[in-house]
Amino acid sequence: MLGVIRRKIGAGGSSLLTSGWSFQSRPAVSAWRSYSSAAKEMTVRDALNSALDEEMSADPKVFLMGEEVGEYQGAYKISKGLLEKYGPERVLDTPITEAGFTGIGVGAAYYGLRPVVEFMTFNFSMQAIDHIINSAAKSNYMSAGQISVPIVFRGPNGAAAGVGAQHSHCFAAWFASCPGLKVLAPYSSEDARGLLKAAIRDPDPVVFLENELLYGESFPVSAESLDSSFCLPIGKAKIEREGKDVTITAFSKMVGYALKAAEILTKEGISAEVINLRSIRPLDRSTINASVRKTNRLVTVEEGFPQHGVGAEICTSIVEESFGYLDAPVERIAGADVPMPYAANLERLAVPQVEDIVRAAKRACYRSVPLAAVA
Amino acid sequence: MAVCLRTSRAIINCLQSKVGLLSMISQSSCWSSLTHHCEPTFSSLRAQNVRDPDANFCDKATLYSSRRFESVKAEKQFNSPDEVDHYQILDFPGGKVAFTSEMRFISESPVERAHCYRVLDNDGQLILRSKFKKVSEEMAIKMYSDMVTLQTMDAFFYEAQRQGRISFYATTIGEEAINIASAAALTFDDLVFPQYREPGVLLWRGFTLKEFANQCFGNKADNGKGRQMPIHYGSNKHNYFTVAATIATQLPHAVGAAYSLKMDRRNACVITYFGDGGTSEGDFHAALNLAAVREVPVIFLCRNNGWAISTPTTDQFRSDGVVVKGRGYGIRSIRVDGNDALAIYSSVHAAREMAISEQRPILIEALTYRVGHHSTSDDSTKYRPVDEIEWWRSARDPVARFRKWIESNGWWCSEAESELRNNVKTQLLQAIQEAEKVEKSPLAELFTDVYDVPPLNLSEQEKLLRETIRRHPQDYPQDVPI
Numbered sequence: 001m002l003g004v005i006r007r008k009i010g011a012g013g014s015s016l017l018t019s020g021w022s023f024q025s026r027p028a029v030s031a032w033r034s035y036s037s038a039a040k041e042m043t044v045r046d047a048l049n050s051a052l053d054e055e056m057s058a059d060p061k062v063f064l065m066g067e068e069v070g071e072y073q074g075a076y077k078i079s080k081g082l083l084e085k086y087g088p089e090r091v092l093d094t095p096i097t098e099a100g101f102t103g104i105g106v107g108a109a110y111y112g113l114r115p116v117v118e119f120m121t122f123n124f125s126m127q128a129i130d131h132i133i134n135s136a137a138k139s140n141y142m143s144a145g146q147i148s149v150p151i152v153f154r155g156p157n158g159a160a161a162g163v164g165a166q167h168s169h170c171f172a173a174w175f176a177s178c179p180g181l182k183v184l185a186p187y188s189s190e191d192a193r194g195l196l197k198a199a200i201r202d203p204d205p206v207v208f209l210e211n212e213l214l215y216g217e218s219f220p221v222s223a224e225s226l227d228s229s230f231c232l233p234i235g236k237a238k239i240e241r242e243g244k245d246v247t248i249t250a251f252s253k254m255v256g257y258a259l260k261a262a263e264i265l266t267k268e269g270i271s272a273e274v275i276n277l278r279s280i281r282p283l284d285r286s287t288i289n290a291s292v293r294k295t296n297r298l299v300t301v302e303e304g305f306p307q308h309g310v311g312a313e314i315c316t317s318i319v320e321e322s323f324g325y326l327d328a329p330v331e332r333i334a335g336a337d338v339p340m341p342y343a344a345n346l347e348r349l350a351v352p353q354v355e356d357i358v359r360a361a362k363r364a365c366y367r368s369v370p371l372a373a374v375a
Numbered sequence: 376m377a378v379c380l381r382t383s384r385a386i387i388n389c390l391q392s393k394v395g396l397l398s399m400i401s402q403s404s405c406w407s408s409l410t411h412h413c414e415p416t417f418s419s420l421r422a423q424n425v426r427d428p429d430a431n432f433c434d435k436a437t438l439y440s441s442r443r444f445e446s447v448k449a450e451k452q453f454n455s456p457d458e459v460d461h462y463q464i465l466d467f468p469g470g471k472v473a474f475t476s477e478m479r480f481i482s483e484s485p486v487e488r489a490h491c492y493r494v495l496d497n498d499g500q501l502i503l504r505s506k507f508k509k510v511s512e513e514m515a516i517k518m519y520s521d522m523v524t525l526q527t528m529d530a531f532f533y534e535a536q537r538q539g540r541i542s543f544y545a546t547t548i549g550e551e552a553i554n555i556a557s558a559a560a561l562t563f564d565d566l567v568f569p570q571y572r573e574p575g576v577l578l579w580r581g582f583t584l585k586e587f588a589n590q591c592f593g594n595k596a597d598n599g600k601g602r603q604m605p606i607h608y609g610s611n612k613h614n615y616f617t618v619a620a621t622i623a624t625q626l627p628h629a630v631g632a633a634y635s636l637k638m639d640r641r642n643a644c645v646i647t648y649f650g651d652g653g654t655s656e657g658d659f660h661a662a663l664n665l666a667a668v669r670e671v672p673v674i675f676l677c678r679n680n681g682w683a684i685s686t687p688t689t690d691q692f693r694s695d696g697v698v699v700k701g702r703g704y705g706i707r708s709i710r711v712d713g714n715d716a717l718a719i720y721s722s723v724h725a726a727r728e729m730a731i732s733e734q735r736p737i738l739i740e741a742l743t744y745r746v747g748h749h750s751t752s753d754d755s756t757k758y759r760p761v762d763e764i765e766w767w768r769s770a771r772d773p774v775a776r777f778r779k780w781i782e783s784n785g786w787w788c789s790e791a792e793s794e795l796r797n798n799v800k801t802q803l804l805q806a807i808q809e810a811e812k813v814e815k816s817p818l819a820e821l822f823t824d825v826y827d828v829p830p831l832n833l834s835e836q837e838k839l840l841r842e843t844i845r846r847h848p849q850d851y852p853q854d855v856p857i
Contacts, residue, residue: 110632145600
């Protein structure tokens with residue numbers, strides 16, 4: 001939608017550049033004519049908002065609750081306009097009690113509603129994790145199928161910029177270790193739309209890990225993905241870029257970094273295949289294994305802490321199923337094993353950067369001097 | 376002599392601490408910011424301390440008169456200090472509140488504890504002029520029969536655990552009235568979110584002794600598919616949500632379900648049970664607060680039975696029990712004699728009507744006593760006197776008390792009593808013997824219900840497991856069905 005507006009504004013000559021649209025010199029007239037077939041762009045924020053809007057419109061049982069989701073339009077404006085459109089019965093501003101409103105969401109799900117519970121960040125989900133694990137994830141099993149919990153827990157996860165240790169923790173591995181939950185991590189706007197819609201429609205509890213820094217990023221979206229029935233399958237990874245020398249797996253923000261690293265690697269003659277995991281649980285082991293069997297080398301990338309992380313699980317999956325295909329040890333890129341520091345220079349060192357991914361890929365390809373092992 | 380010294384020392388200390396402030400005051404041109412602080416002048420302080428050396432506060436009349444003398448601006452702010460300041464009602468966020476110049480702390484405990492509603496006296500006779508919801512003969516007999524069944528069921532299953540036939544059990548002894556009478560006051564459309572000491576509610580709704588036994592033995596016929604420990608019953612058919620071991624987590628669940636009923640405009644409410652210990656959990660606070668804010672039809676029924684395993688209520692909270700906490704959240708509450716079936720019936724009936732017609736939560740504190748041990752893993756004689764337990768078991772038995780009432784109405788007699796007890800015993804013995812023989816859940820049930828649709832990895836694991844069992848049958852028990 002925004003992409004369309006920008007194009008219209010930029011229809012006259014020089015203002016094309018000021019609109020910030022990365023578009024090579026095409027005359028304004030033909031831009032207008034090709035409006036229906038050229039790629040539209042959408043921010044992740046708008047993608048999530050439109051997905052919520054469409055699902056709430058399609059099913060009256062879907063409702064949103066969390067802190068600041070209503071009057072404030074959402075702490076990160078993800079729920080903008082929803083209170084006005086659906087009213088206070090379906091967009092609930094809750095008191096400050098993660099344990100409370102998560103429990104209430106689970107109870108509402110027990111009895112047939114389809115709540116979307118927003119955590120201001122997943123760091124705060126720690127105060128509600130008992131309800132997520134013990135009341136949501138395990139209920140269907142413990143009740144022998146009598147209690148299903150069609151609930152979605154969503155919110156920003158992982159590092160942002162300069163928010164310190166208690167606001168930067170990545171919980172992908174924490175939730176993904178628990179059977180009964182599904183854990184999704186979108187990257188692009190299309191991911192955000194398709195996966196959130198799938199999550200809301202799913203009868204199982206889903207943890208939906210967004211990223212604050214991605215909210216404002218724009219991605220091209222296909223016409224198909226803008227349709228209100230659009231849905232992405234849960235448990236399928238996406239090969240963002242095909243390659244033949246090394247497989248790089250990533251999720252959320254790190255997908256962007258991996259893609260940039262792949263660009264750099266191309267110039268050095270290394271063709272990297274970038275896999276956007278999209279789904280942390282269930283993990284798309286077959287796609288990852290098939291890729292590694294093709295490239296014989298693997299670099300896993302994540303922002304979270306290394307021990308017991310997502311990369312550790314992927315590595316084990318490869319060792320269990322494709323050991324003979326590996327030509328090099330698996331390289332694991334993760335956040336530094338320290339609570340996130342605040343100072344910008346320290347924060348930069350604590351989070352993986354593009355260069356770290358490039359160096360790791362090269363190590364896997366034996367194209368650099370081996371580094372000393374980092375403790 | 377000593378008094379004089381003390382007085383003068385007190386004056387000196389007082390003066391020393393105040394001098395700094397007073398120099399600040401004289402320098403400040405604006406008095407209104409000091410309105411609510413008691414800043415003494417030299418003269419009032421000395422006078423005060425001579426009269427009462429221990430007093431830290433100045434005499435208000437002296438203060439105000441000196442203030443009025445010293446500043447014209449201050450005069451507007453002060454009226455007579457003895458009255459509530461009616462001219463000073465301001466709209467703080469949250470609404471109008473009247474000011475008072477008396478600094479009075481609300482006492483931590485009431486002058487008198489909240490009264491406890493009861494209808495039957497200790498001998499099961501109606502208390503004169505007691506107000507209660509009438510119960511028909513048919514209803515009263517069903518209530519009594521179920522109380523006896525519950526009591527007997529507890530004895531048998533407890534024994535079965537002691538004999539090693541089931542692994543675990545928790546009795547409801549002493550709380551039969553709460554279980555049965557509260558269930559009787561509800562309809563089958565009302566949702567029940569139990570803790571774990573309310574099997575009587577399920578019994579009332581038609582869960583059979585066989586079904587109880589199957590769950591305790593975790594066999595194939597268990598509608599819980601052997602997934603949980605004994606006493607973790609659950610039945611969608613009876614609107615009784617599966618018991619979870621986590622304490623008080625069912626409270627916010629109940630509020631969420633009540634919200635769901637509210638949105639559907641159903642003529643039904645939710646009832647959720649918890650113990651005195653459960654009120655310490657954060658979930659209790661969050662649930663009551665949210666229930667009040669969102670105005671949902673839920674009955675919070677606290678079984679205050681005096682003990683949370685070995686923790687007595689004196690170590691659990693310092694409030695006057697649980698009923699007073701209702702006001703803290705803006706919730707209408709009542710304290711009831713939990714061993715009086717008629718009182719429980721009446722209060723839950725009234726609570727249900729209020730909850731549904733007014734769309735509001737209600738808190739009921741049922742005072743009772745946990746006669747049994749916390750569970751079969753507990754020996755409560757280790758932390759409480761045996762004679763205390765025995766007294767509550769016999770002299771305050773809610774089942775006997777209710778029996779006396781139905782007998783006095785001519786609705787029951789000793790023949791009916793022995794017939795009932797014999798029937799129940801026979802049924803129970805049969806149920807237990809049969810349940811014991813039924814085989815356990817098949818292997819496939821290990822992997823189902825994790826998700827709505829079994830995921831690929833679990834299907835693969837099941838295949839692998841079956842392969843392994845086929846190849847190494849000696850490593851696996853012969854009596855577990857594949």
